[in-house]
Structures are given as C-alpha cells and as structure tokens.
Amino acid sequence: MGTGTLDLPVKSETAHARMRRWYSWENVAPYVFISPFFILFGIFGVFPILFALWISFRNWKGIRGGEFIGFENFTRLLTDSFFHTALKNTMILGLLYTTLMILLSLGFAALLNRPMRGRALYRTAYFLPVVTSMVVVAILFKFFMGSTYSPLTPVLGMFGIEFRGLLGMAWAIKPILLVMMLWRWVGFNMMIMLAGLQSIPAELYDAARIDGAGDVQAFRYITVPLMRRVIAFVAIVSTIGMFEMFEMPYLLLRSGGGVDRAGLLTAPFIFQQAFELFKFGYASAIAYVIALIIIGLSLLQMFASERTASE
Amino acid sequence: MHVANTHQDRVKRKGRRRRLALGRVFTHIVLFIALLAFLFPFYWMITSSLKPQADIFSMPIKFWPTRPTLDNYLELLGLIPSVVIDGLGGHTIARFILNSTIIAIVYTLGAIFLASLAGYAFAKIRFKGRNALFIFMLATMMIPASVGLIPNYIIMAKLGWVNTWLPLIIPSLATPFNVFWMRQYTTSVPDEMLEAAKIDGCGPFGIYWRVVLPVVKPGLAALAIFAFMSNWNAFMVPLIYLNKTELYTLPLFLGFLNSSSVSSRPVPFHLVFAGSFLSVLPILAIFVLAQRHFVAGLTAGSLK
Numbered sequence: 001m002g003t004g005t006l007d008l009p010v011k012s013e014t015a016h017a018r019m020r021r022w023y024s025w026e027n028v029a030p031y032v033f034i035s036p037f038f039i040l041f042g043i044f045g046v047f048p049i050l051f052a053l054w055i056s057f058r059n060w061k062g063i064r065g066g067e068f069i070g071f072e073n074f075t076r077l078l079t080d081s082f083f084h085t086a087l088k089n090t091m092i093l094g095l096l097y098t099t100l101m102i103l104l105s106l107g108f109a110a111l112l113n114r115p116m117r118g119r120a121l122y123r124t125a126y127f128l129p130v131v132t133s134m135v136v137v138a139i140l141f142k143f144f145m146g147s148t149y150s151p152l153t154p155v156l157g158m159f160g161i162e163f164r165g166l167l168g169m170a171w172a173i174k175p176i177l178l179v180m181m182l183w184r185w186v187g188f189n190m191m192i193m194l195a196g197l198q199s200i201p202a203e204l205y206d207a208a209r210i211d212g213a214g215d216v217q218a219f220r221y222i223t224v225p226l227m228r229r230v231i232a233f234v235a236i237v238s239t240i241g242m243f244e245m246f247e248m249p250y251l252l253l254r255s256g257g258g259v260d261r262a263g264l265l266t267a268p269f270i271f272q273q274a275f276e277l278f279k280f281g282y283a284s285a286i287a288y289v290i291a292l293i294i295i296g297l298s299l300l301q302m303f304a305s306e307r308t309a310s311e
Numbered sequence: 312m313h314v315a316n317t318h319q320d321r322v323k324r325k326g327r328r329r330r331l332a333l334g335r336v337f338t339h340i341v342l343f344i345a346l347l348a349f350l351f352p353f354y355w356m357i358t359s360s361l362k363p364q365a366d367i368f369s370m371p372i373k374f375w376p377t378r379p380t381l382d383n384y385l386e387l388l389g390l391i392p393s394v395v396i397d398g399l400g401g402h403t404i405a406r407f408i409l410n411s412t413i414i415a416i417v418y419t420l421g422a423i424f425l426a427s428l429a430g431y432a433f434a435k436i437r438f439k440g441r442n443a444l445f446i447f448m449l450a451t452m453m454i455p456a457s458v459g460l461i462p463n464y465i466i467m468a469k470l471g472w473v474n475t476w477l478p479l480i481i482p483s484l485a486t487p488f489n490v491f492w493m494r495q496y497t498t499s500v501p502d503e504m505l506e507a508a509k510i511d512g513c514g515p516f517g518i519y520w521r522v523v524l525p526v527v528k529p530g531l532a533a534l535a536i537f538a539f540m541s542n543w544n545a546f547m548v549p550l551i552y553l554n555k556t557e558l559y560t561l562p563l564f565l566g567f568l569n570s571s572s573v574s575s576r577p578v579p580f581h582l583v584f585a586g587s588f589l590s591v592l593p594i595l596a597i598f599v600l601a602q603r604h605f606v607a608g609l610t611a612g613s614l615k
Binding site for chain 1: 515
C-alpha cells in the first residue's frame, strides 16, 4: 500500500516528462523549420502536378472548368499536325544541340584546363552570356539575324553575300535557334566540364605519357571514359533545356514558330494552347506527354552512361 | 654513335617544342575568335545604345558611335518627349526598374530564409520522415515546370492574384533546388559547434540563427545571387500574370518594346538597346564582383 502510494506519483512524473519531451520545442522544431517551405511546395509544387492530370481528362477552357471527356485530349494529340511539328522540331534541334554542346563545351574546357595566359579572361567572357537575360539575348539575335542593318551585312558583303535578314526564311530558322542557344549556354556547360576535368588525377596523364601515348590518345582513353558521368549530365540538361526553352523562340518567332512553323517548339506550343487559346485541358495533356518524354529520355541517358561506365 | 643519339634527341626535342609552341598559338587563335563571338553582341548593344536612332539604321553600318549621345537613355527615362513612352501610359523605365528591384529583393530574401531553415533541419536534425520527404522533394524536380503552369494559373485566379506581383514571388519560393543546395552546404558545418551552442543554452532556432547562418554565409550568398538573377530575368511568369502596364517588370517591358505587332509601329531599337543594357547592368556588376559565388551557384549540384 505504502509502496503503491509512493509509486504512483513517480510513474505519473515519468509519463509527464515523456509527454513533455514529446511535445517539446526540440522535437517539433524540425517540422516547424521545414513547414514554410513545404506548405508552399504542397500548394504550388505538388498539388498542381496532380491537378494538371485531372484537368487533362477534361474539356477545360479558361478558368471556368469543363466536363470529363476521357482520353479525348490525348487521342487528339495523335492527329494534331501542329503538335507533331513541334515535337519533330524539338527532337531534331535537341539532338543537334546536345551533340554540338558536348563537343564545344568539352573542347573549350580541355583547351582552358592548362595554365596559360589570359585563362581567367577567356572563362569570364565565355560565361558572360549565361548571366545575361534570355530576353536580351533574343532581342540581340533578332536584330543580328533579322535586320538589314545587322553587323552581319558588311561582314557577309565582303564575301559577296547579300544579307537582308534571315528570320523570314524557313531554312534559316533552326540554325539561328541552334546558334543562339549554343551561344547562351556553352559557358555554363564548359564550367561543369572544367570541374570534371579538374577531378581527374594528373598522374594518369603522366603515366600515359611515359607509356608513349599522345595528347589525342590520352584524351580518348583517359579523359572521355572518366568524364562519362559529367558528359551524361550535360546531355540530360541540354536535352531537357530544348524541351523547356520558351523565352528565346517566343521572342524571336512568337508562339507560332515563324515561317512554315520551322521554329515551332514544344514549350511555346504549350504556352500558345494554354494562354493564347485558353485550351487548358488540351494544354495539360500536352504538358503531361512532354513530361513523360523528358523523364524517359533522362532515365535513358543516365542508364546508358552507367552501363558504358561499368563496362 | 652516342653523340649522334644525343643529337637526334635534341632535334626531336626541338621539334616537339616547336610543335608545342605552334599548338599553343593555334589554341590562342581559336580561343580568341570564340572570345570575340561571345563579346561582340555586348559591344554592339552598348555602342548602339549610344547612337542616335538614325545611325542604327544607316548604310554603311557604323561599328562605332560617331555621334555619341545619351538621348536614348533620356527618352527611356521620360526626359525627352517620346511616342513609345506615351504609348505605355507615360510609365518610364524608372518605374519598371523599381518594380523589378522590389520583386527580386523580396523574392531573394524569402527564398534564402526558407531554404536555409529547411536545409538546416534536413542536414542537422534527426526527425521522423526526414529522408522520405527529402527524396520525395528531389524526385519532383524531375517533372518539368510546364506541367504545373496551368493549375498554378487557376489557383492564382481563384486567389485573385492575377495582375499582382504575388505569382512572381510566392510559387518560386518553393523551389526544391534551393533547399537541396542549402542542405548540402549545411552538412559541412561541424557537429561540435552545434553541440557547444546547445550546451550554452541555445534552442533550435538560436542554433540556426547564431551558429548555422554565419557559417553557411558563402552558400547563402551563392543562392542569393542565383535567386536574384533568375527572378530579375524571369519572363514567362510575368507575361502570363501581368497585363497592367504599371505592374510590368523590366524584361516584360523589353519584350513589349521588341514586339512589332503592338500598334503596328516599328521596333524602337534605339530604346531596346539602351533598355537591354540597363537590364543586364546589375547582373553583370554582381557577376564581376562575385564571380566565384556565381559560378558555384550556377553549376551547383552537377557533380554530386
């Protein structure tokens, strides 16, 4: 009995202490710390992904809503020639862009990876377009490529070529977009390649040189294999970039893509369907299909680089 | 025999040295041509912004402003009568610079606060669901932003946020990359420092505010630069949400000038060049002053 009365307060005290520890600020703090971010992330990041799926099955126009129409938006994609053009253009440009980007950024990085005069200047200059707003880049390229008063006029004139602006020519639109995107992003990818190159131990090159390997062989058998992951990263980012590129094609050609829709790309196409024609349901379906393509391509590229690396 | 050998060696070495020197010259030529290609558009933008309008559209083309003038800038500021500025309801570039500055600063402060707080929790505090939440957050980074564009518009419309600055600030506060970046940075803070602060009686928020923040300042600076730049340069979101001229941001104003379809006037390139230069100027200034942070922030996470 005596022990019982003694036990009781002790028991309740430990329980109380446990409760206090459970509810203590220390335990709740991490949830409080992440909650400002996660509340916004839930509302504006996660919920929209699910909401978009819901919308894509509806005949949704503007903000008023619409009724359920099953897979109609998706089946319509199969026969929409505008969508096919946008997809084809993006894939052609994406392939060329990614290939050229890898060659150029790795090339510049390799040239700049040794001590030389003016190295810092070169790096800074190449990186300058990366920090420039895409609106300004598009404005400058529109003037250079589209105007008779472009500085290209006298330069090409020296070679006897008459330049009157190329933005109205269907054949020129894709090369112009390609050059513009390479110009804007090469410095960014070059920095990533440089960081990768600097992580390769110098002893490997010394050993190869002793074994009689030349620069080209060292590049082929040391640099490229050890850079696989970095190259894969650049490839993924570049491919995704082409699917998501909006500002530059939009400001150069509007959402229609210019003459013969030669510059019609997926991101401006989604924008056009959504915010110029207000076909919210259809645009969401397109966005979902493009998202699946992007995720598929990045998984494919990651898988490919892992496999070749383990071989 | 011996002599001949060394002679041969010397010749070989000389040849190799000459080849190396030749290679170096070739490298410099390639790099220098590329340098011109990267810098020339900036040169053209700046020099053209100083030309009278007639000289931008004159033949032969002028590579140097022979009659330099600040008229284009004065016109943008509304100090010279201008049809273009009148077409914007009298709003000058000063207005758009102010708008962009307010939006970008509010966004940047919010972004670095939310990201460093969450990053600290993920890096240094053990709690239930920590890894699951973090991996979930990273996984959503795979999904392109265009998927969320339309739902976000509907949400904003329901909240009555269309034609306000809130859509330019609030949704992008929840960028998973920011938290990822701060978590990586905060992981490097030594645990002993946090323990010592705890013994000294610091609570969880005190540790964050007095110990973690000062240590992760470089990471915070890189994130701040990156956040400011992406917001300052943003074009699509303002284009979707803003159609009142007085709310325009600088990129939206430039896009407006650049569209020849508006009231069928020719593009006022003299203003476009001057306005473009003003819009890249702050970013270029930060870039030159804090180049290391810049490159770190932009190329972050690529090798992890």
